[in-house]
Amino acid sequence: MELVFATNNLNKLKEVKAQLPESIKILSLAEIGCTIDIPETSNTIEGNALQKAMFIKEKFGYDCFADDTGLEVDVLNGAPGVYSARYAGEQKDANDNMHKLLENLKGSSNRKGRFKTVISLFINNEVYSFTGICNGTITSKKSGSKGFGYDPIFMPEGYDLTFAEMDLKLKNQIGHRGKAVQQLIIYLKTQS
Known part of the structure; x- marks a missing residue:
């Protein structure tokens, strides 16, 4: 199975690829020749995820x-x-x-x-949505050098490490994106 992951964020691409089984091949935007910034004009997280997936399907024809x-x-x-990205x-x-x-x-x-x-999947002309949530606290100062975005100041519930102090395997296991990707994988396995 081949899918496009509609992101220009190489950190996200790395995180997601680390979770997927070998039977699911991920193409980056660069690999399909998409060099533009995909619009994110929705006022909801769900809306932006859907907008990006539909953009790739409509302009490039790939399931994504x-x-x-x-x-x-x-x-x-x-x-x-x-x-969050433009705060x-x-x-x-x-x-x-x-x-x-x-x-x-x-x-x-x-x-x-x-x-x-929120992950929006556009496959076989159908749209599916998967949501992952990770509760935690905002620390008072940055700590750690791994991860990206707000990772150095976010400490997930039940841990005394920020995401930026965790290895990728643990972050994917307990984190918001990891939880959403796990749901995506379960769904994709039913399709193959």
């Missing part, structure tokens, strides 16, 4: 899947949420985003939040 992820912080009414501006800089989030949480005792990933 796409994800969107947001970090939802309780005390900020779910922000940054769907705007500190259109430059999509992870350090700027983390700095802004830590500033906005200064003095707050409630640092609970969750990562939410």
